[in-house]
Amino acid sequence: MNEPHAVVRRLPSVSRAIDSEAFAPLVDRYGRPAVIDELRKVLAEHRERLLTASHSLDSRPGPAANGNAPAASVRELGLGALSEQVQQRLDRRRRSRSLRPVINGTGILLHTGLGRAPLAREAIDAIAAVAAGYASVELDLESGQRGRRARAVDELLCELTGAEAAVVVNNNAAATVLSLAALAAGREVIVSRGELIEIGGQFRLPEIMAASGAVLREVGSTNKTRIDDYAQAIGEATGALLLVHPSNYVVVGFTEHVSLDELVRLGRSRGVPVIHDIGSGALVDFAQFGFRDEPLAERSIAAGADVVLFSGDKLLGGPQAGIILGGRAAIERIERHPLARAMRVDKLTLAALAATLELYRDPQRTSGTVPLLRLLATPAAELRTRAERLVAALTALPAFAESFAEPEVLPGHGYLGGGAVPTQQQASWCVALSPRSIGLDEFARRLRAARPAIVGRVHDQRWWLDLRTVFPEQDAEVVGVLSAATR
Structure with a gap:
């Protein structure tokens, strides 16, 4: 009869293994707590296998010499082999947890799933320049006084689009929530039923609107909405008119929709602000690459939208960000809202976005330097x-x-x-x-x-x-x- 527990006792203890020379490189690389945690798991698995093997041999008829197999396997499990097993598991865990190219x-x-737009070399260099140390995020180096957090980025956005003012937050969903909260909390926002979009991760426009405190007022139908639908819905409770570009789906056939020009004329005649969510955020005309019907931020501003919303990490080809453009009065209200601080971006995003926007200042260079456009x-x-x-x-x-x-x-x-x-x-x-x-x-x-x-x-x-x-x-x-x- 075997003595299973005697075999198991031949396994090295955690303290003996962790203090051995075989484990010293692992402790230096991963830290003692992580190595101990994985070592205990490996030893527990070996212990279970040895006990299972011993019980199996005990129940099998034959010479008692067969019971030497588990003991032999323990002798073969030296500290070096044990450290290799622990290292493999630690490497595998690190790979599964970390971002990889x-x-x-x-x-x-x-x-x-792969991070959307790859960044330009200029954006990567800009991140590296500010990541390792301190940066003038909210300090005006010329005056020595506290400065505006995203001044350089805002000025570039206004130059490229013709907007009076701009503000940057962490993504376009945040830009939508913040804009609605600042301009229409507690009031109705009128939007076509055909534009009640769902974006990635099952986030739906009605839910985003509810989170902002605005009240959804649907008009029209899924396939047809007319300007009269908006006009008849405007009342004392109206806070804004919202036009959403349905970028991730297409309604075809018997359709009719309201243009931005029509909505702006209506909004101005009734004193109601117009918000245009263009989604992916093109700064150049993608028709040159064979893709049509993507709205340009510059055209939305020129058409008179009070606020324009779009992403930074899609057609713009920059880092993840939500960009809000528009008239100075509307943008100042948005910036002063308490949620603006919760949604602001860090120095790395500001650096990458500013460097990306700089590339758009020279149209001759843009398609060769912005990776998305280059592809x-x-x-x-x-x-x-x-x-x-x-x-x-x-x-x-x-x-x-x-x-x-x-x-x-x-x-x-x-x-x-x-x-x-x-x-x-x-x-x-x-x-x-x-x-x-x-x-x-x-x-x-x-x-x-x-x-x-x-x-x-x-x-x-x-x-x-x-x-x-x-x-x-x-x-x-x-x-x-x-x-x-x-x-």
Whole structure:
């Protein structure tokens, strides 16, 4: 008969292991508490396995010598092997908790799961310049007096859009809540039923409006709303007219909607402010890239909207932010609202946004320096050439033919994403791979676990890498990761 507990007692104690030379590098790297926590879990798992193995052997007929197996496994588990197991688990935990670089091969340019817009080098440098130390966030260095927090950013926004004033908060949902709370809390906000949008994460406009303290007043129908619907709804309780750009869906067929020009004329005639939520926030006309009907912030201001709202990390191509533009009186009311402080942005966002906006001051440079615009401006023919080069580089690898079927270069379609023009596409080219030695799901998992990770899409029994969302300088990394994923 075995003595299971005697076998288990041969496992090293936590104190002996943690104070050993084998564990010293782990303690230096991860800290003593984290190593002890993982060590206890590893030892508990070994203890359970040994007890299970001992009981199993005791119940099995045969020579007593069979009972030596668990004891032998304990002898083989030295402190060095134990530290390796703990390190693997700590590394895995750190990887799962931390943000990691990803090569986006999905064809979706503003992929919410992958952080939406990549930042320009100038924005990254601006973040680095202020991140390591102190910065003049609320100090006027010329006068030595306290300054306005986002003065540089606000001035750039006004210059680029023609607005009288601007304020920046942490995202466009916050911009909507803050604007409604400041201008229409306790009063009705009139909006078309066809514009009661739901944005990511199941946040719906009626719920956002309720959180602001404003009262929703729906007019019109899902597919048809006329200016008379707004006019008849205006009364003593009206606080604002809200026009929302339905960026993440399209209503087609028997439709009618009210233009911003019409709404502004009505608002001015009745003394009611007009708020235009344009969503994704374009500062350049995206028709040049084949995408139509995205409103421009500059045009909304020129049309006379009292307040214009949009995101910073979508079509603008900057950091996550909510941007509020408009007339000076309306913006001052918004800035003075108590919620404004709760929604303000930090120095890193201000630095990145200012650097991104600076790039828009020179239209000749913008498409080559703002990464989103750079990807959009790449001709489809260039993407095809790169795809063919990638396939040539892959097929030249010694073990590639054994691991993959013949790779293909196939046409594809890229999408803006981020809730912008969901039905419109841009021509692209893709590399399609069919691994032989492992399944598609396992292949995709290995690519997600790589460094850098690659995220593509599985379609038609193949794994696709869409070059529309891959930067040219990442092509060599793609070859390296793909070749390693089948080993």
